Amino acid sequence: MISETVRRTSEQLLGARGVITEEAQLRxxxxxxxxxxxxxxxxxxxxxxTEQVAGVVRACHEAGVPFVARGSGTGLxxxxxxxxxxxxxxxxxxxxxxxxxxxxxxxxxEPGVTxxxxxxxxxxxxxxxAPDPSSxxxxxxxxxxxxxxxxxxxxxxxxxxxxVLGLExxxxxxxxxxxxxxxxxxxxxxxxGVVIGSExxxxxxxxxxxxxxxxxxxxxTLLADFATxxxxxDAVTAITGEGIIPAGMEMMxxxxxxxxxxxxxxxxxxxAGAVLVVEVDGPEAQVEAEFEAVQRLCxxxxxSDIRIAEDAxxxxxxxxxxxxxxAAMGRLSRDYFVQDGVIPRTRLGxxxxxIAELSQESGYRVANVxxxxxxxxxxxxxxxxxxxxxxxxxxxxxxxxxxxCVEAGGSITGEHGVGVDKACSMPKMFSEADxxxxxxxxxALDPDGRCNPGKLxxxxxxxxxxxxxxxxxxxxxxxxxxxx
Amino acid sequence: xxxxxxxxxxxxxxxRPASLADVRDLLLDEPGTLLFTGxxxxxxxxxxxxxxxxxxxxxxxxxxxxxYDAADATVSVEAGLPLHHLQEELAxxxxxxxxxxxxxxxxxxxxxxxxxxxxxPSRLSSGGMRDLVIGLTVLLADGSVGxxxxxxxxxxxGYDLGKLFCGSFGTLGLITxxxxxxxxxxxxxxTVTVPADADGATAATRAxxxxxxxxxxxxxxxxxxxxxxxxxxxxxxxxxxxxxxxLGERGANGAQTLSGDDEAAAWERLVExxxxxxxxxxxxxxxxxxxxxxxxxxxxxxxxxxxxxxxLHSHAAVGLHTAxxxxxxxxxxxxxxxxxxxALGELGGWTSVRRPLSGLSEHVDxxxxxxxxxxxxxxxxxxxxxxxxxxxxxxxxGI
Numbered sequence: 114m115i116s117e118t119v120r121r122t123s124e125q126l127l128g129a130r131g132v133i134t135e136e137a138q139l140r141x142x143x144x145x146x147x148x149x150x151x152x153x154x155x156x157x158x159x160x161x162x163t164e165q166v167a168g169v170v171r172a173c174h175e176a177g178v179p180f181v182a183r184g185s186g187t188g189l190x191x192x193x194x195x196x197x198x199x200x201x202x203x204x205x206x207x208x209x210x211x212x213x214x215x216x217x218x219x220x221x222x223e224p225g226v227t228x229x230x231x232x233x234x235x236x237x238x239x240x241x242x243a244p245d246p247s248s249x250x251x252x253x254x255x256x257x258x259x260x261x262x263x264x265x266x267x268x269x270x271x272x273x274x275x276x277v278l279g280l281e282x283x284x285x286x287x288x289x290x291x292x293x294x295x296x297x298x299x300x301x302x303x304x305x306g307v308v309i310g311s312e313x314x315x316x317x318x319x320x321x322x323x324x325x326x327x328x329x330x331x332x333x334t335l336l337a338d339f340a341t342x343x344x345x346x347d348a349v350t351a352i353t354g355e356g357i358i359p360a361g362m363e364m365m366x367x368x369x370x371x372x373x374x375x376x377x378x379x380x381x382x383x384x385a386g387a388v389l390v391v392e393v394d395g396p397e398a399q400v401e402a403e404f405e406a407v408q409r410l411c412x413x414x415x416x417s418d419i420r421i422a423e424d425a426x427x428x429x430x431x432x433x434x435x436x437x438x439x440a441a442m443g444r445l446s447r448d449y450f451v452q453d454g455v456i457p458r459t460r461l462g463x464x465x466x467x468i469a470e471l472s473q474e475s476g477y478r479v480a481n482v483x484x485x486x487x488x489x490x491x492x493x494x495x496x497x498x499x500x501x502x503x504x505x506x507x508x509x510x511x512x513x514x515x516x517x518c519v520e521a522g523g524s525i526t527g528e529h530g531v532g533v534d535k536a537c538s539m540p541k542m543f544s545e546a547d548x549x550x551x552x553x554x555x556x557a558l559d560p561d562g563r564c565n566p567g568k569l570x571x572x573x574x575x576x577x578x579x580x581x582x583x584x585x586x587x588x589x590x591x592x593x594x595x596x597x
Numbered sequence: 598x599x600x601x602x603x604x605x606x607x608x609x610x611x612x613r614p615a616s617l618a619d620v621r622d623l624l625l626d627e628p629g630t631l632l633f634t635g636x637x638x639x640x641x642x643x644x645x646x647x648x649x650x651x652x653x654x655x656x657x658x659x660x661x662x663x664x665y666d667a668a669d670a671t672v673s674v675e676a677g678l679p680l681h682h683l684q685e686e687l688a689x690x691x692x693x694x695x696x697x698x699x700x701x702x703x704x705x706x707x708x709x710x711x712x713x714x715x716x717x718p719s720r721l722s723s724g725g726m727r728d729l730v731i732g733l734t735v736l737l738a739d740g741s742v743g744x745x746x747x748x749x750x751x752x753x754x755g756y757d758l759g760k761l762f763c764g765s766f767g768t769l770g771l772i773t774x775x776x777x778x779x780x781x782x783x784x785x786x787x788t789v790t791v792p793a794d795a796d797g798a799t800a801a802t803r804a805x806x807x808x809x810x811x812x813x814x815x816x817x818x819x820x821x822x823x824x825x826x827x828x829x830x831x832x833x834x835x836x837x838x839x840x841x842x843x844l845g846e847r848g849a850n851g852a853q854t855l856s857g858d859d860e861a862a863a864w865e866r867l868v869e870x871x872x873x874x875x876x877x878x879x880x881x882x883x884x885x886x887x888x889x890x891x892x893x894x895x896x897x898x899x900x901x902x903x904x905x906x907x908x909l910h911s912h913a914a915v916g917l918h919t920a921x922x923x924x925x926x927x928x929x930x931x932x933x934x935x936x937x938x939x940a941l942g943e944l945g946g947w948t949s950v951r952r953p954l955s956g957l958s959e960h961v962d963x964x965x966x967x968x969x970x971x972x973x974x975x976x977x978x979x980x981x982x983x984x985x986x987x988x989x990x991x992x993x994x995g996i
Contacts, residue, residue, distance in 0.1 A: 216803060217885045217916070261753045268750075274757065275728050282970075290970045296883040297915045298714070298725075300949055301968045301993040302769075302977060306727060306760025310753050330809030350668055356691060356781030396811055396839075399832035455749045457669040487751040488669075524752035531754055542754055543744065550735065550743025551756040553980040558973060569755070 171287030190532030224255025261310030454518030600645020647990030676708025714764030
């Protein structure tokens, strides 16, 4: 049961329309994009102002009630999974564009503004906001800040953290402070940089300063067919080895291509074992020279066919197909687990072979969609939830894939975040000492642990006491400590 | 000599450990006040510590490249590695760490550039160190060692301590190892220069940014606008033409194009100027880019009124500025700083002292008014360094 004072304070601040207490309505919010985890929140609030957010947080702070912030609910790691005894603060009604400064190239928006709406608001001035997660039509900038979202163009242009200049921030105690702002630098510790990607565990952003970029003069996009993903991977290595940083470089294997083609009708060659999408952008002369080189390198790596997008419409279709890959998977399989591991891109071929082996051994099909340029893999483990034990077995395959990524020197998550989904995998990447140092930030900003508890960091309750696979700590490498 | 240099000089001892294990032992054995330094090129930056220093830890013994994978475009280095050594190593594989701060020739270390958040003209195209560091190992005063990030460019697992420690001036702990994203070394580099006063430079910068040319730097210094273009040879040449056309259309006369060794030497000279010289106070400032001319006028007035001289170097497209105060005594520098700070405040900007003229900190707060979030910053400091052992008082708000 939610504290009576928190409910009453929320109703006073937001009015009856801004507070949801009715069971059936609460259920609407019980999960985010990771629908396998469901928790009904004790209370949902829909604030429209910073003062309302701060007021609710203050009430939670005083009553010792946990709270979870939520944007559009598209997250894929359960970062916005509600707390059964807590308040879910839904920011989707805060969707005003507060300021557009064309000359100084920034915009100030509320957290509920969608990612795509930011670029749309300045498109007529040839400006845009660079990070473009696949869910950009729906996902909110506040959620992007929480997750440090990437997208297909982040190889060249960077992630949310490289494009968000400042935040208005409601602390775990309900104070409102500004971190960063419209200027390129501010004095003091870069708390904005720590908050971005902290998955809602440090506070809530209620206003966001984003950097805008000039649209590039010229863009060229191609699709290259390869017999195998490994060959396509060789092309990726050759392209970056040539000193080219494409705006985007994406790969799909045949299974992923089938799903995409059924859904978006891009005209993919389904005879191919893998397709590579490469986009280069920038000043025309640079782009033309790089595009020539990319075609040559693809051919040298064994591309059987290269299709060049003729115009903006064809380019848009290609990207629509790529971005629809997850949604399209429903056509191939009733259920699937998606992973988000990262590997050094030079290990691509080898890790793909290991994934194929895992798939064969387990009998579960794995479709692969990658941000190939930055080594971010999205293997989708397909299963049918109606088969007894299938979900557990498929999840086991998915977890093994992530472990492969860490062993190859990579990461458990490139852009989806840790959330509840991968909290127990954190020890595979970080030692207890590493996590303790990170937790000092948490203790500084949210000493009582009321901000999105149970996310990001492993807890014994959630994960048991199982240690992850061995990975030497910095001190062990230095010969200072031993692990027996 | 300024405060921090004196404090280091008077420190009880200085150690130069060669491994993480050694430096950890040092910290565990020493209960007193600590000061971390690389090669010492920026020791006089920031405010002086407010306590006697018991132990100075120099990282110059931690200077190895731990792993470099050119094909993955990542490199892991120990913090004491001189930046120019790293750049030489990377250049062999036609890559570079896309940052060009001053003091490289004096041995500025990767860790020191990161800890002071220093940068140069390429700040426009590649961001600062915060944007290039993808993994970090730190050692806290109590001996805790923590890693964040990793060895891959794309990674959102855990808190990003790389952001927190960038520009922290050694007040949270010692940075021992960094993993960095590196970039392809541009094939060619060409710079278009045009004489410009502050108003002209601000307007030309606005026009350049509205166009489709993509300069890697747009700097205003020495009454000249410097527009640098780097990339493939032909592309750079055609962009330089576009820039000259654009400037011509705006009626700017006297544009020149620099290339080859001349171009490289011109930028080296400009970059070294950012560090300032003997008898100078160096200020770092930020405004919105379109306020550059106003910031320049306010600086000139502030210096003149105080009886000092001033020179401004602006990274005009990002609104970051380095001002040098020279001539005049420390009182004059303090007065000029105070007036300029007030003027920038009215423009929504700020300034703090990078390198003070000796004794300046006795006249004026080098960092200036604490940012709104200083309360949160103090709480972070309290958790990382509860006994206030790491360079106490050297940072914003007396942190």
